[in-house]
Amino acid sequence: MRQLLLILLCLTSISIYSQQNYYVSSSLGDNNNAGTSENSPFQTINRAFDNVEPGDTIYVMDGTYTNPDYGTANPHSSDGSQSTNMNNPPAVIVNKSGTAGNYITLRNLPGHNPKIKFDGRGGILISGPQSYLIIEGFEIEGPGASITYDQAIADRKWKVKADQEDLNYNHSYFASFGIWSGFSQDFLHHHVIIRNNIVHHTTGSGIRFNDSDHITIENNTVYNTTWWTSNASSAIVFAECKALSNNDNGDDIKMIMRGNTVYNNWNRIPFYMTSGKIPPNGNPPSGSYGNADYSTILDGQGLYVTRSDDDYYGTFLFENNLCVNNGKNGINFDRSEGSSALIRNNTIYFNGVHEIIQDISVSEGNPAHRGQKVAGIKANYFRNVTIVNNIVVTREYDFYAMQIQNQQSDGTVKEANNNIFVNGKLPGYTSQQTGEYVTHSWVTDDNQIISGVDFSNSNYKDPVSFVNAPPIVNGPIDMTPTNFQLKSDSPAINAGEQANTPERDILGNLRPLPPSDALAYSSFESSLGGWSAWSTANDNNEVSLSSETSRTGNQSLKVFGRTKDFHSAKYNISQLEVGSSYSLFIYAKLPEGKSGTAQLMLRKIVDGKGKSISYALKINSNWKLVATKMDNYSFAPVLQQLWKMDNN
Structure with missing residues (x-):
């Protein structure tokens, strides 16, 4: 009886322990409050993390939440060494972990729209090996909207000088993140969900996880990021992924980017690699890449996976994402030689905007920083990849709509099926007889390829039949009037390869739609459906x-x-x-x-x-x-x- 009573008490303790809610209000709160009700909230999110335990939820109310010393950062327009307060701390530091059955949740109070603004390292930092976390419902704004090209290029010059002369450089202001995990080869983050956030104007990546496993980034909007960093950043990034354990290192799906809307993310400042140090698992594309005099820009992707451990065998899932007007590719699965990717049901529209942005920059009196012509989906140095049910629309033919190269010798799957490509270059070869570029038959046989669409022609017809997709974008796109849903006459409606179709689309609608003349249709998601x-x-x-x-x-x-x-x-x-x-x-x-x-x-x-x-x-x-x-x-x-x- 004593043993039974002990177990009962233990379970009761867990039940109570896992249901505590905390509340935060920047305007109504006080860090001396109990924080356990809307009427007695804490003032800062970090104060709530002092109390939080596995299973708890922190509800954040309307208001603006800033980092300590917010407003003191002062970048110099011509001499980066004269910039001050360039390393202000993060606005929020997550320093607690949940457990497998009791995630810690940091989120908006339903009906509220809290905003995090920062002018230092970033918005929300997962500082150590924290795991079993959910972060959702925030708008996070960095300082990018107020930065100029002169300030950013001056900072790169100071970064180079400090590195060459062994001086101190610590300007995280120009390499800031919206939501990110601390970088370390000594620990990893796992089982983290980042969803339903809006991240914009960060100088570095909007959302980034290094040294991680079992991460889901879904239904976020990330825009106008990575403009002013010299760190070769991209909008949403998984880097240096590694397995949680040897027993959890199969080829199942563990890293997910799903349902995100990602636009206007590009680099305007060339990469500089401090002391020529190659990052873990890195292999730069050329000997001059990242040198002091390097002036080309190769980075600024929408969704990016890079430099996974060679012995990381998990599968990365990219699905239902909308990538528009990003600097380089919409999706880039790169240098993950033991890993696989399933890239399905994404819409990639008018990416590869880098050259247009450079034209604008040159017209403003700045030097040109050109780059390669890529604008779609890329897989490079991988084990297996499946690219299916995607729509890729590029402005011009000579920008790659898809590249698949450098598959590892032990790879068994390299498929690109049932995609719609409008304009854009595809995997192929130059004919020795004619000198013309020829697309491989394994691409032409299994995909719908539409070429020769002149978007500048006022009489052009949208071959995909979006509700409202702009035919011309010269510079940042305003997504407010756009609508990338499909009209009823679209060739993509209910045309996906069924074996690789997600249950729902980016808006949460069931996919595929039942035929309009169906008498009966059962999906079994919520009921037997009459069976x-x-x-x-x-x-x-x-x-x-x-x-x-x-x-x-x-x-x-x-x-x-x-x-x-x-x-x-x-x-x-x-x-x-x-x-x-x-x-x-x-x-x-x-x-x-x-x-x-x-x-x-x-x-x-x-x-x-x-x-x-x-x-x-x-x-x-x-x-x-x-x-x-x-x-x-x-x-x-x-x-x-x-x-x-x-x-x-």
């Missing part, structure tokens, strides 16, 4: 929703407890009209290691007697389409759709 067990009173089987496996989304319909061949799932249909034609289909699979037959049967039941049409197909443990069609339907208007399987 039930096909059995008799004496011979029963069961059906239920299952999260064990799914083709898309998170759930499927599971048939179990079968003892007869006819045990299956059924669906009653009563809306069929005589003389009409119908298609019926379902995706089915057997348990792992099993093979057998799936049968789709259409049965009319009258007075206990049945008349049937059936279609059988060999299946195994992979999802397979089982379908049949009825032309000129002549059954009476009560029909049962029966799915059964016989597994060996």
Whole structure:
């Protein structure tokens, strides 16, 4: 009895311990308050972290939250050594971890829109090996809107001089982040979710994680970042990823960039690599890259994965992202030689804006910093990659819409299927006979390629049929009037390869949409959708929703407890009209290691007697389409759709 009582008390303690809420208000709060109610909030977020424990939530109310000494940073326009207060501390420091079952959550109070402003190292820093965290619901603004080219290039010159003459340089103001993890090869961050934030005008990356595993960055908006740094930054970055443990280092999906809107992120200042030190797992593209006199710009991607540990075998997932008007590629999966990537259902529009930005800068009297012509999706030095169901639109043909190169020798998958490419160069070769560039057949055979679209022509027709995508963007884009949803006549509507289709789109709508003329449609995400067990009173089987496996989304319909061949799932249909034609289909699979037959049967039941049409197909443990069609339907208007399987 004593042991049982101890366990009960322990569980009770955990239950209470994991449900504490704290509240923060910059205008109404006081750090001497208890912080446990909206009427008695703390004043600063950092004060709340003094109290927080695993399972707790910090709710942040309306207001502006700034770093200590905010407003004191003063960059010099001609001599970087004269700049002052260039290393103000972060606005928020996350220094506590949750646990596997009890994440610590830092978020906005529902209905509130807190803003973090900084003029130093950044907005929210995860300072050490903190893990099991959720950060959501903030607007984070850096100092980029007030910085000039003269100030930023003066800082680079001072950075070079300080490095060459062994002087102190510590100007994080020009390398600031919105949300980021502290860099260290001695520990890693894991199980962190960053979602529903707006990050803009950071001098460095908007969101960045180094030395991490199991990170999800989803549904954030990141714009106008990375303009003024000499650190070769990109908008959202995973760098130097490594496995949490040897037992957690398979090829499953662990690093996710999903549903983010990323635009106007580019570099205007050439990279400088301090003391010529190559970062971990780095391999610069040329001998002069990052030198003092280096004047080219190769960086400024939208979504970027780089320099993963060679023995990191996880899969990176990029899905449902909208990347518009970024400096280089919309998505770049780079130098992750043991890793794989699944890049699906992203819209990449008018990236590769770097040259246009340089034209504008030159017109303002600044020197030109040119770069390579890339504007789409790139995979470079990787193990496996699948690029599927994406829309990539570039301004001109000679900018790469897709590059796939340097696959490792042990890689087994290099696929680009069912994408729509408008303009843009694709993987290929220069013909020795004609001297013309020829796209590889494995690209042309499996993708829709539309070329020769002149967006400057006032009579041009949008080949993708977006609701409102601008035909011309010269400089920063204003996303307010845009709408990258698809019109009903778009060739991309419901045209995705089903095996690689996410459950929902960037707006949260179910994908694919049911056909407009569908009489019945079941996704099994929230209910059985009208399906039930096909059995008799004496011979029963069961059906239920299952999260064990799914083709898309998170759930499927599971048939179990079968003892007869006819045990299956059924669906009653009563809306069929005589003389009409119908298609019926379902995706089915057997348990792992099993093979057998799936049968789709259409049965009319009258007075206990049945008349049937059936279609059988060999299946195994992979999802397979089982379908049949009825032309000129002549059954009476009560029909049962029966799915059964016989597994060996």
